[in-house]
Amino acid sequence: MFKNASRTTIAAVSIALAVVLFLSINLIAGVTLGSTRVDATEGRLYSVSDDTREVLTNLTDPIKLRLYLSTSLRDQNANVRAYSGRVVELLRTYQNLSGGNVDFELINPAPLSRDEEDAAAFNLYAETTGLDPGYFGLVGTNTTDGIEVIPFLDVGQESALEYQLTRMVSRLSKRELRNIGIVDGLGIMAINETQQQRWKVVDSLAEDFNVLQVPLDFTAIPEGYDAIVVVHPFALAPSGVYALEQYAMRGGNLVIFLDPQAEHSLVSPTNPNALANPDSYLSQLMTAWGVEMQNDLVVADPSLAIPIVVGGQQGAQQRTIDYLPWISLNRDTPGLFNPDDPVTAPLTGIMFESPGSLRQLPGATTTFTPLLVTTDTGGTITQEMAMARNPQQVLQNFRPSGPQVVAARITGRIRTAFPEGAPPLPEVPAGVEVTFLPAPELIRESAADVNIVVVADTDLLANELVENNLRYGPNNADFVTNAIESVTGGTTLSALRVRNPTIRTFDRLDAIEQAAQAAFEGDRQAKIAEFEDATRQLQELASRSPIGQIATLPADQREQAAQLQERRFELNREIRDIEAAQRAEIDAVENDLRIKNIVLVPAAVILLGILVAIWRRVRLANYLRRRAASAS
Amino acid sequence: MRVMLTIARREFVGYFITPLAYVFLVVFLVAAAVATFYFGDFLEIRQADLISFFTFHPFLLLVLMPAVGMRLWTEERRSGSIELLMTLPVTAWQAVLGKFLAAWAFAGICLLLTFPIVWTVNWLGTPDNGVIVAGYIGSFLMAGALLALTSCISALTKSQVIAFVISVVAGFILMAMGLPFVLDLFTGWAPEYIVDLIASFSFFTHFNELVSGIVAGSTIVFFVTLIGLLLLINRQIIELKKAG
Missing domain, CATH: 3.40.50 (Rossmann fold)
Incomplete structure (x- = not known):
C-alpha cells in the first residue's frame, strides 16, 4: 500500500501519528502520573506526612469534601490557578489514601446556579474581582450532620494547607471526643x-x-x-x-x-x-x-512589639507606637517556636498581651x-508599668535582658x-448546702x-x-x-508540622547591616539629640519676640540664633553622613556581588574566545609555513 | 550511536571556532545577571532563593535558543552541504539527533556558566539548593524544547532570519498557552477539559512547577515527548528535502 503513496504522504501521516501519540502519552501521563513527583524541597513541602496518612487510614465512616472553585476566579489569576491545582491534587491524594472513605467533588459554582446558592449557604467567602463572585472554599460533611468549612483557601496559607485539610478530616471523622x-x-x-x-x-x-x-x-x-x-x-x-x-x-x-x-x-x-x-x-x-x-514582672520585647494607636483625644495627633509588652511571635523570626515540640511545631504565629x-x-x-x-532583645517591665499602659513610658524605661x-x-x-x-476543705457559710x-x-x-x-x-x-x-x-x-x-x-x-516554605533571608547582609547600625547608632542618636536641642533653643529664642520673628530680636540674640541655625545645618549634614556610612558597607558588598555576577564570567568567556582565535591563527600560520616549506 | 555522537562532537566544537558562540554566551550571561539584579531586584528582596533569576529564563531562552539553533539546518540547506551530508553513511536520525544534542549541550554550558549566582545566594544565606537544582532542570528542559522547535523550523527554510523569527513566535505560543489571555479565547465555548489540556501544554505551567521545587513525572514526560515529537518532525522534513 505504501509503495504507491508519495513520500510526502508518508511523512505527513507519520507526523500526524506522532502528534496523536504525543497527545495521548501526555494525557495518560497527566492522569496516571498526577501525583508521581520528586519533591526536591528541603522541607518536603509537597509530600503528605505520615500523620495525615494515619488519620486517613483510620477513617471508618464516609466523609464528603466539596471544593467550590469558580473557574472564573481560577482563570483570572495565575497564582490561584497554580494553587488550586495543588489543592485538587492534595485532595485527590487524600481520597486515594482513605480507602474510599473520603469522597472528593470539585464544583464550579456558576453564577446564579444551585451550586452557588449552596456555596453562599455554607458561608464561603466570595472574592469579587470580576463581575461574578469567585469561590475557592472547601466544605466537608460527614454522615451525622457534621460540617466543617474553610471559607477561602488563601494562596498565602499554602504552608498550612495539609494541616488545615487534615484537621478538617479529623474533626469530621467519627471519633470519641x-x-x-x-x-x-x-x-x-x-x-x-x-x-x-x-x-x-x-x-x-x-x-x-x-x-x-x-x-x-x-x-x-x-x-x-x-x-x-x-x-x-x-x-x-x-x-x-x-x-x-x-x-x-x-x-x-x-x-x-x-x-x-x-x-x-x-x-x-x-x-x-x-x-x-x-x-x-x-x-x-x-x-x-x-x-x-x-513575681510582678511582665515580658516585653521591642523586636516583637505590636504597634498600637495612641492620641486622638483632646486634639492630640493620632500616631502608632510600639507597645512593648504586647508581642506577636511569628515564624518569620527564627528561634521563637520550639521546632521539636508538637505544640509549637505547626504554628505560624501567636500573639500575647x-x-x-x-x-x-x-x-x-x-x-x-x-x-x-x-528574641534576645526581650526583657521585663514591672507589672505596675504594664498596668499604667503608657507606651512612651515603657519605651523609655525598658532595658533588654x-x-x-x-x-x-x-x-x-x-x-x-x-x-x-x-x-x-473550704468553710461553707451557714445556710448554704x-x-x-x-x-x-x-x-x-x-x-x-x-x-x-x-x-x-x-x-x-x-x-x-x-x-x-x-x-x-x-x-x-x-x-x-x-x-x-x-x-x-x-x-x-x-x-502534623506545618511545612513552611520557610522564609530564608540574606543572613550575611542582615549581619553586616546590624554591625554597621551598632557601630554608628550611638553617634547618630547623639547628633539627633543635639539637633533637637538646637531646634528647641531656636524656638525658645523666637518665642521671646512678640511676633515670633527672630529678625525683631536684639542683635546679640540674632547672632545667637544665626549660630544655632548654622549648627543645625551642620548637624543635619553630619547625620546624613553617618547614615551614608551605615549604608556604605552594604552598598560596597552589593556592588561587588553585582560586578562578580555580571562581569566576571562573561569577561572570562571573551578572554577564552580571544585565546582560541589566536591559537587557531597561529596554528594556521604554522601549517601554511610548513606547507610552503615542503613545497619549496 | 557512535556516528550520532561524532556528529554531535563535531557540531559542538564547531560552535566554539566561530565568534558567534562567544557572543551568545556573553549575551546570555550578562542578560541573565542584569535581569536578576536590576529587574528581579534580587538584592533588594533579600530572599535566599533564585526566583528572581529563574523568572527571566523563559524570556531569555525564548530569544536566545532560536538564535543558537537557527543555523542548525539553514546553513546546510543554503550551502547545499545537506546533499553531501546525506550521501555520507549517515541516517537522517543520526544527523538530526547529533545536531540537536550539540546545541543542547551548548545550552547546558550557558546554564552552567551562571554558577556565580548559585555561589552568591549560598554566600548570602542558606537557600534550598534542591529547589535550585530543580529550577536548573526546568531551564535545561525548556531550552531543549525550544532548540528542538528551532531545529525543526530551520529545516524548513534557507534563511536564518526567517527560522529565527518563526521559532520565536512558535516558542512564544507554546509558552503562552497557560496564560489567562490565551485560555480566555477558549473558556467561552470549549469544554473545560479542553481548556485544562491546553493549559497543560504550556511551558510556563511546567517550568513554574520545577522552579518551585516539584519534579513531577508529567512534566518530565511533557518535555521529553515534546522534544521527541519535534525531532521526529525534523527528521521527516530532512528526509523529504533530501528526496526533493
Missing part, C-alpha cells in the same frame, strides 16, 4: 452572671474535645477527665491547689494558663481603670515543680523545656507541695513522669487575639488545642 475540664478564673466559658458569650477559643476547643467546666471550688478532680485546663487561677482555695497537685501526681494531664497581667480579666467594680484580679501565679505548685513565673516570664528554679527535679521564647520564656513544658517526677497533708468531694489521699512523689504545659499569659485566649491572627494560619487557638492534645498524648494531629 476526649473530655477536658476547664477551671475558669477568667470567664472564657461565659459565666452566667456576666451574660457574656463563651469565648471563641472554647468554640474551637469544642470541635476537638468535650469541653466541661470544673467549678472553682473543687476539692478533688473526679474521674473521667482526660485533661484539666486551668485558666487564671487567682483565687483557688488551698484545697483546690492540693486537688490539682494530686491529680497531676496520679498521672493527670494539666495545661495551665497563668498571667502577671490578665488584661482581659474582669474590671474592678470599684475602680473602672483597674482590674479586679490582674494576676495569678499558682506559686505553691510552681515552686514544688521547680518553675517560677517571676503582657505575658509573664517563666524560668526554672535552681535544684529543680523536673525538666523545663521552653516552648515559646522572645535576654530571651524570656513565655510558655514551657514541665516533665519528670514531682514532689508534693503539701508535705503536711491535705489542707482543710454544698457537699465537697473528699480530698484525695496524699501522694508525696509522682510514680511516673508528669507532662504539664505552663503558659504565662491568659490574654492569648481572648477573641481579639484569636481572630486577629487567623489569616496567618495556625495561631493562638491552634496552640491551645495542640497543648491539650500534647499532654493527653492523643491524636497525631498536633504532630
Whole structure:
C-alpha cells in the first residue's frame, strides 16, 4: 500500500501519528502520573506526612469534601490557578489514601446556579474581582450532620494547607471526643452572671474535645477527665491547689494558663481603670515543680512589639507606637517556636498581651523545656508599668535582658507541695448546702513522669487575639488545642508540622547591616539629640519676640540664633553622613556581588574566545609555513 | 550511536571556532545577571532563593535558543552541504539527533556558566539548593524544547532570519498557552477539559512547577515527548528535502 503513496504522504501521516501519540502519552501521563513527583524541597513541602496518612487510614465512616472553585476566579489569576491545582491534587491524594472513605467533588459554582446558592449557604467567602463572585472554599460533611468549612483557601496559607485539610478530616471523622475540664478564673466559658458569650477559643476547643467546666471550688478532680485546663487561677482555695497537685501526681494531664497581667480579666467594680484580679501565679505548685513565673514582672520585647494607636483625644495627633509588652511571635523570626515540640511545631504565629516570664528554679527535679521564647532583645517591665499602659513610658524605661520564656513544658517526677497533708476543705457559710468531694489521699512523689504545659499569659485566649491572627494560619487557638492534645498524648494531629516554605533571608547582609547600625547608632542618636536641642533653643529664642520673628530680636540674640541655625545645618549634614556610612558597607558588598555576577564570567568567556582565535591563527600560520616549506 | 555522537562532537566544537558562540554566551550571561539584579531586584528582596533569576529564563531562552539553533539546518540547506551530508553513511536520525544534542549541550554550558549566582545566594544565606537544582532542570528542559522547535523550523527554510523569527513566535505560543489571555479565547465555548489540556501544554505551567521545587513525572514526560515529537518532525522534513 505504501509503495504507491508519495513520500510526502508518508511523512505527513507519520507526523500526524506522532502528534496523536504525543497527545495521548501526555494525557495518560497527566492522569496516571498526577501525583508521581520528586519533591526536591528541603522541607518536603509537597509530600503528605505520615500523620495525615494515619488519620486517613483510620477513617471508618464516609466523609464528603466539596471544593467550590469558580473557574472564573481560577482563570483570572495565575497564582490561584497554580494553587488550586495543588489543592485538587492534595485532595485527590487524600481520597486515594482513605480507602474510599473520603469522597472528593470539585464544583464550579456558576453564577446564579444551585451550586452557588449552596456555596453562599455554607458561608464561603466570595472574592469579587470580576463581575461574578469567585469561590475557592472547601466544605466537608460527614454522615451525622457534621460540617466543617474553610471559607477561602488563601494562596498565602499554602504552608498550612495539609494541616488545615487534615484537621478538617479529623474533626469530621467519627471519633470519641476526649473530655477536658476547664477551671475558669477568667470567664472564657461565659459565666452566667456576666451574660457574656463563651469565648471563641472554647468554640474551637469544642470541635476537638468535650469541653466541661470544673467549678472553682473543687476539692478533688473526679474521674473521667482526660485533661484539666486551668485558666487564671487567682483565687483557688488551698484545697483546690492540693486537688490539682494530686491529680497531676496520679498521672493527670494539666495545661495551665497563668498571667502577671490578665488584661482581659474582669474590671474592678470599684475602680473602672483597674482590674479586679490582674494576676495569678499558682506559686505553691510552681515552686514544688521547680518553675517560677517571676513575681510582678511582665515580658516585653521591642523586636516583637505590636504597634498600637495612641492620641486622638483632646486634639492630640493620632500616631502608632510600639507597645512593648504586647508581642506577636511569628515564624518569620527564627528561634521563637520550639521546632521539636508538637505544640509549637505547626504554628505560624501567636500573639500575647503582657505575658509573664517563666524560668526554672535552681535544684529543680523536673525538666523545663521552653516552648515559646522572645528574641534576645526581650526583657521585663514591672507589672505596675504594664498596668499604667503608657507606651512612651515603657519605651523609655525598658532595658533588654535576654530571651524570656513565655510558655514551657514541665516533665519528670514531682514532689508534693503539701508535705503536711491535705489542707482543710473550704468553710461553707451557714445556710448554704454544698457537699465537697473528699480530698484525695496524699501522694508525696509522682510514680511516673508528669507532662504539664505552663503558659504565662491568659490574654492569648481572648477573641481579639484569636481572630486577629487567623489569616496567618495556625495561631493562638491552634496552640491551645495542640497543648491539650500534647499532654493527653492523643491524636497525631498536633504532630502534623506545618511545612513552611520557610522564609530564608540574606543572613550575611542582615549581619553586616546590624554591625554597621551598632557601630554608628550611638553617634547618630547623639547628633539627633543635639539637633533637637538646637531646634528647641531656636524656638525658645523666637518665642521671646512678640511676633515670633527672630529678625525683631536684639542683635546679640540674632547672632545667637544665626549660630544655632548654622549648627543645625551642620548637624543635619553630619547625620546624613553617618547614615551614608551605615549604608556604605552594604552598598560596597552589593556592588561587588553585582560586578562578580555580571562581569566576571562573561569577561572570562571573551578572554577564552580571544585565546582560541589566536591559537587557531597561529596554528594556521604554522601549517601554511610548513606547507610552503615542503613545497619549496 | 557512535556516528550520532561524532556528529554531535563535531557540531559542538564547531560552535566554539566561530565568534558567534562567544557572543551568545556573553549575551546570555550578562542578560541573565542584569535581569536578576536590576529587574528581579534580587538584592533588594533579600530572599535566599533564585526566583528572581529563574523568572527571566523563559524570556531569555525564548530569544536566545532560536538564535543558537537557527543555523542548525539553514546553513546546510543554503550551502547545499545537506546533499553531501546525506550521501555520507549517515541516517537522517543520526544527523538530526547529533545536531540537536550539540546545541543542547551548548545550552547546558550557558546554564552552567551562571554558577556565580548559585555561589552568591549560598554566600548570602542558606537557600534550598534542591529547589535550585530543580529550577536548573526546568531551564535545561525548556531550552531543549525550544532548540528542538528551532531545529525543526530551520529545516524548513534557507534563511536564518526567517527560522529565527518563526521559532520565536512558535516558542512564544507554546509558552503562552497557560496564560489567562490565551485560555480566555477558549473558556467561552470549549469544554473545560479542553481548556485544562491546553493549559497543560504550556511551558510556563511546567517550568513554574520545577522552579518551585516539584519534579513531577508529567512534566518530565511533557518535555521529553515534546522534544521527541519535534525531532521526529525534523527528521521527516530532512528526509523529504533530501528526496526533493
